[in-house]
Amino acid sequence: MVNTLIDGLKERISKAITINQSVGIMLPSKNYSDLTQALLEYICSRTEDAWVYVTITKPYDNLIKQFGDLSGLENIKFIDCISRAAGISNTNPNCVFIESPTMLENLGLEIINVFKNVDDDTNKYLILDSLSTLVIYNDLEIVTEFFYHLANRTRARNIHSVSLMIEEEGVDSQLNKLIYLNDKILKVRDSFI
Amino acid sequence: MPEEELCVTGMADLDNLLGGGIPVGSTVLVVGSSGSGKTTLCMQYLVNGAQQGERGVFFTITEPLFKLTKNMEGFSFYDKKLIESGMVNLIDLRIISERLGLDTEKYSVEDAAALLDVLKDIADELNVKRLAIDSITALCYRLQSKEMIRDFIFKLGSSLAAMNCTTFLTSEVPPRKFQYSQHGIEEFISDGIIFLGDIERKGDLIRTFQLIKMRGMAHSRTKSAMIISSNNGIELAPLLKS
Numbered sequence: 001m002v003n004t005l006i007d008g009l010k011e012r013i014s015k016a017i018t019i020n021q022s023v024g025i026m027l028p029s030k031n032y033s034d035l036t037q038a039l040l041e042y043i044c045s046r047t048e049d050a051w052v053y054v055t056i057t058k059p060y061d062n063l064i065k066q067f068g069d070l071s072g073l074e075n076i077k078f079i080d081c082i083s084r085a086a087g088i089s090n091t092n093p094n095c096v097f098i099e100s101p102t103m104l105e106n107l108g109l110e111i112i113n114v115f116k117n118v119d120d121d122t123n124k125y126l127i128l129d130s131l132s133t134l135v136i137y138n139d140l141e142i143v144t145e146f147f148y149h150l151a152n153r154t155r156a157r158n159i160h161s162v163s164l165m166i167e168e169e170g171v172d173s174q175l176n177k178l179i180y181l182n183d184k185i186l187k188v189r190d191s192f193i
Numbered sequence: 194m195p196e197e198e199l200c201v202t203g204m205a206d207l208d209n210l211l212g213g214g215i216p217v218g219s220t221v222l223v224v225g226s227s228g229s230g231k232t233t234l235c236m237q238y239l240v241n242g243a244q245q246g247e248r249g250v251f252f253t254i255t256e257p258l259f260k261l262t263k264n265m266e267g268f269s270f271y272d273k274k275l276i277e278s279g280m281v282n283l284i285d286l287r288i289i290s291e292r293l294g295l296d297t298e299k300y301s302v303e304d305a306a307a308l309l310d311v312l313k314d315i316a317d318e319l320n321v322k323r324l325a326i327d328s329i330t331a332l333c334y335r336l337q338s339k340e341m342i343r344d345f346i347f348k349l350g351s352s353l354a355a356m357n358c359t360t361f362l363t364s365e366v367p368p369r370k371f372q373y374s375q376h377g378i379e380e381f382i383s384d385g386i387i388f389l390g391d392i393e394r395k396g397d398l399i400r401t402f403q404l405i406k407m408r409g410m411a412h413s414r415t416k417s418a419m420i421i422s423s424n425n426g427i428e429l430a431p432l433l434k435s
Contacts, residue, residue: 084219102397105418108434138393142435149431 009038024182203241206429218354225389
């Protein structure tokens, strides 16, 4: 069942991000692990593309422990916004560590800096995991402003983006509106596959 | 009308805000509280200049040289070879004062004149195009009146401008105070003012950068976020306003 779900997710992700510039994925928290697995497996299969994975939900070390195949890939760089704030001081040449998830300008700059090293002919993709976690550390207004800026800057540089939004019961509906800034929305439901 | 010759700082974001660079021969006050990035900005300015073939001098009065170099070694822009080759010269002003036999705490009019002559001679002999004094605040504390401060900075700026040398003077101010100097004089004699501040967001401090004034240039006055990283030194990004 889980494998079928992950395969289904990979297929949907693949179709959505090759057609649209920015894709928002809304998913219930119970499907979060499956979705990140599907995403990361998809990235591993796309070695000819350049990927930047921004993690605000799990520390980089944790992601690597979970998905060991990622550590050897040269086409994916990570930006970790939470390890430093949590007192984890590891360093890794494959990951940029941001001091705090409140430092949104720094995050925006580092995303662009990483893509600067990628040649123009390579397809570029950004994963933002996740918008809902970013709102835990920041006010909604500033995350909205950040996301507008980011969308403009990534579009100008022909970077495709995938933003995750973990839906929780009772979550402010304003928060959900953020995800609608994307060109395409995928809603993960039990009937998804 | 001939175009003004510009001193390209080599910090792309700053040069963009300036419209290309700083008019050559300007005296720019770099204002900020402790930890705002004044020294790093000045050092990156000098190193970038040296890489373009412009010799620079950094006069420190607030920090011993060994501490300064140790702090700078963490930045990828810092190139020890530029120091060894004399393209960037680091000089402790307190040692010069001692060698001149000056009272290290208070300068008389004659002491100030002697120090000024030494600074000018060093800049002239080394054919310096970029100079930084860190900090002008500490130097001004030793001058005994506002008139002496005004006279010192004016003469220093004029002499260096005549040598086509573009000068950064750091000015120490208390945190979260929108003032440009301790003595209220430095900003009026300077051609440009760069204000390094910070804003608090959820308890974290975000560094900010604002170009307040630059004579002879139509420049941006927007407040930017300033990021200091070991890889790229100083970078600017649009500050989120919410």
